[in-house]
Structures are given as C-alpha cells and as structure tokens.
Amino acid sequence: MAEAPLHQMTLRPADPADWPAIAALTQGCCPRTTDVPERLETWLLGEAGAEVVGAVELEPVGDIGFLRCVAVDRRHRSAGLGKELAAAVESFARSKGMNELCLLTTAAVPFFAARGYRVDNRADAPAAVQATPAFQAGNPDTAVFMTLRLDGRANHAAHIRSATGEDANAILDIYGPIVRHTALSSETEPPSVDEMRARIERALPELPWLVSHDERGTVSGYAFASRHRERAAYRWTVDTSICVRQGCREQGIGRRLGDELLKQLVQRGYRQAFARVVLPNEASIRLHRALGFESVGVFKSAAFKNGAWRDVSWWQRQLQDLPPQPAEPVPSPQAGPAAPNTRPAGA
Structure with a gap:
C-alpha cells in the first residue's frame, strides 16, 4: 500500500x-x-x-x-x-x-x-x-x-541553582528508580525523604549541591560533590556525581550541571575531581569525557548488585594547578562553618 x-x-x-x-x-x-x-x-x-x-x-x-x-x-x-x-x-x-x-x-x-x-x-x-x-x-x-x-507560554527553560533540603522529594523522584532498578548506585534501597534532606543539608556548608529546574521549578537533574576520603591529606580532592531525570537526558542538562559544579569547585580551591562509573554506561562515559575527565582505571568486579558482579571505572579531572603548598579549600560564601560530609545519593 x-x-x-x-x-x-x-x-x-x-x-x-x-x-x-x-x-x-x-x-x-x-x-x-x-x-x-x-x-x-x-x-x-x-x-x-x-x-x-x-x-x-x-x-x-x-x-x-x-x-x-x-x-x-x-x-x-x-x-x-x-x-x-x-x-x-x-x-x-x-x-x-x-x-x-x-x-x-x-x-x-x-x-x-x-x-x-x-x-x-x-x-x-x-x-x-x-x-x-x-x-x-x-x-x-x-x-x-x-x-x-498550548497557550503560548514557554514550556521549557533550564536553570541551575543551589539545592536546598526542600528539594529532597524531587531528587528522590530521580534517584529512587536508579537505586531500585539499576546497578548505577551502590545503594540497594533508596533513602527516605528525611535522610535525603539531611544529606543535602550536611553537604551544603562545605561542598556544592546543584539542581537544574525549569520555569515552574520542576527539577530535571542534580549534581553534587562529596569528600573523596575523610583523612586530611585528601581535603583538596572530591568525588562528583551527576544524575538527570529519565526523559530529560541527551538534552545537555548533565553537561550544564557538570560545568557549573566544576566551576564552583575551582572557586572553592579544590584541585582534583573524581567520578565513579559502574560499567556498562556509555552515556555517563560520554558525559565525563565532555567535561574533561580522563579514565584512570577499572576496579574489576568491585560491586555485586542485581544478581551480578559489576566493574567500576574511575575518572579524574585536574581542576587547576598543583602548587607546592595549596591554599585551604573554602566553604560556600553564604554558608556557615564547614560540617562533616557524608557520601550522598549516587555514591
């Protein structure tokens, strides 16, 4: 026909x-x-x-x-x-x-x-x-x-701002299915709303946590940094994570979140950023390459989730020069004294 x-x-x-x-x-x-x-x-x-x-x-x-x-x-x-x-x-x-x-x-x-x-x-x-x-x-x-x-008003405009504890529900709406249905997070059960709110609020005095949203405030993705290790010699180094809502991917939101996250880390005096990618995950690998990260190795069968052993690749980006004696990282200008940070969603 x-x-x-x-x-x-x-x-x-x-x-x-x-x-x-x-x-x-x-x-x-x-x-x-x-x-x-x-x-x-x-x-x-x-x-x-x-x-x-x-x-x-x-x-x-x-x-x-x-x-x-x-x-x-x-x-x-x-x-x-x-x-x-x-x-x-x-x-x-x-x-x-x-x-x-x-x-x-x-x-x-x-x-x-x-x-x-x-x-x-x-x-x-x-x-x-x-x-x-x-x-x-x-x-x-x-x-x-x-x-x-349908009434002529703009339907989509992405904005990036600092997250607050009030974003916990929207972030869980993105993160929960990742925990439950994929091996991309090492958690096996999503945190509660109260726990997610606490993770955000503990992190913010020291490290950036960002959300992308449209003109109505609907959150389409988030990005954050957490301490790479707790011991003092690692205090210039962070781990990073970026998550974008299903259906909003491949639209540049992850790239914009990542660019802003790295920019704020440089402003605060951090020198090295790492990212963990559970394999296979070609979309995440493309994103980290676009953000200037380089692959530094694979931990073979490092995690067991959803009935299988998972390889975990590590990615690194040097954020700025490495002087003989770096200045101490500084917290967000609008935040109070730095508080202990735990590894939040996506770790």
Whole structure:
C-alpha cells in the first residue's frame, strides 16, 4: 500500500462503528482499550484519505487535556503520520480551550520531547489529573509524566541553582528508580525523604549541591560533590556525581550541571575531581569525557548488585594547578562553618 500524503490527514470524533478500528490500532501499545465503547466520546480518529490510520484518546480534565493514548497504524509510521497526528491533536485541543496537554509514557519520551513536551515531576501534576484512573494506573517507576503548554507560554527553560533540603522529594523522584532498578548506585534501597534532606543539608556548608529546574521549578537533574576520603591529606580532592531525570537526558542538562559544579569547585580551591562509573554506561562515559575527565582505571568486579558482579571505572579531572603548598579549600560564601560530609545519593 502506498504511504498516504501527510496533507490528507484529518481528525474527527469517533463513533460506535469505529470501535473495531480503535481496538486494532491500539492493540499492544495502549492500556485498557477494552472499555473503549463506554468512553467513546474521548476518542479521535485520524484519517488519511478514506483510511483510518491513527487513534487518539484525549480526556478533558478542566482546561488540561490528558493524552491517554496516541496510536498510528504500523504500516504508516515511516510516513511521519505520528507527527501529523500529534500536531492535529494539539490543534484540536487548542480549539477546545485547553491550555495544556499531559501524558504518561514509557517508550515514547524522545518522540514527545522532540515536539516540545517536557518531563515533569509526577507529584507536581494537577490534582484532578492525579485523580484519574489512568494516571493512578501508571507505574511510578517507569511511566514518565510529560506536559506541553498550548497557550503560548514557554514550556521549557533550564536553570541551575543551589539545592536546598526542600528539594529532597524531587531528587528522590530521580534517584529512587536508579537505586531500585539499576546497578548505577551502590545503594540497594533508596533513602527516605528525611535522610535525603539531611544529606543535602550536611553537604551544603562545605561542598556544592546543584539542581537544574525549569520555569515552574520542576527539577530535571542534580549534581553534587562529596569528600573523596575523610583523612586530611585528601581535603583538596572530591568525588562528583551527576544524575538527570529519565526523559530529560541527551538534552545537555548533565553537561550544564557538570560545568557549573566544576566551576564552583575551582572557586572553592579544590584541585582534583573524581567520578565513579559502574560499567556498562556509555552515556555517563560520554558525559565525563565532555567535561574533561580522563579514565584512570577499572576496579574489576568491585560491586555485586542485581544478581551480578559489576566493574567500576574511575575518572579524574585536574581542576587547576598543583602548587607546592595549596591554599585551604573554602566553604560556600553564604554558608556557615564547614560540617562533616557524608557520601550522598549516587555514591
């Protein structure tokens, strides 16, 4: 079958006769389609010529549209109909007075990010959206919450600031799944919110801890430094860690966090920075190379997690010259006396 030209795409409300087409389109890619006939008013059909090639479920929640499903006929995906269908839905939502679209997805983050959707903290979703059965059914560890402004306001702008104890929840939202589902952290259980808050507050008087956030304050990543070792001779050396929220990666956020972290370490008088990368992790290796780190070795089978022994590579960057007698590192200008630091999230 020839691929339908994009300009032939039209969008219309579904009717009862469309149920078989919706069921066929959404099979295997959208949950809970068995009750489609009961909520048929939330479905829209995308047509190219006389053929139904896409289906969208758009649930109105006040002035927000909750995209529960976006499905395109597999035969036509290479023709760009997914983008055309998404654009048609966004236009339809604006015409109905919706100011924002939101969705949960596990596999389509890059697709929606390319359209300007941003990853948001699930806890910051409007209460009416959180109350919907579809939102509650989304796996909090794997389903990424994304939003798109439709009213002309900026949807994404990354800013970096010093973290506070109040960021503990947002940081755990990023760090918790890493602990539970990957070997990238040596912790086996995520810390509590109180423990995370305490880690941040203990670190800040002496070492930087940064968060990246958008114009609404949603945290997309964090970076921090901790003491490399506790003994006095190591006081010019730090370990570093950078974590970016799933769905916000490959957008330069980690690089900006890392650049600012290293800049602040230089300003405070630190001389050497190390980073630990559990293998395999090509994304982290690319990031550390971009930040000027060099590989200095691999500890073979140094950690056991998730049923396997893990190699751990170490990376080093010299931050500034190494004088015969370096000046003492200085704490943050706005902080009080230095306090003992423990190794926080990501260690």
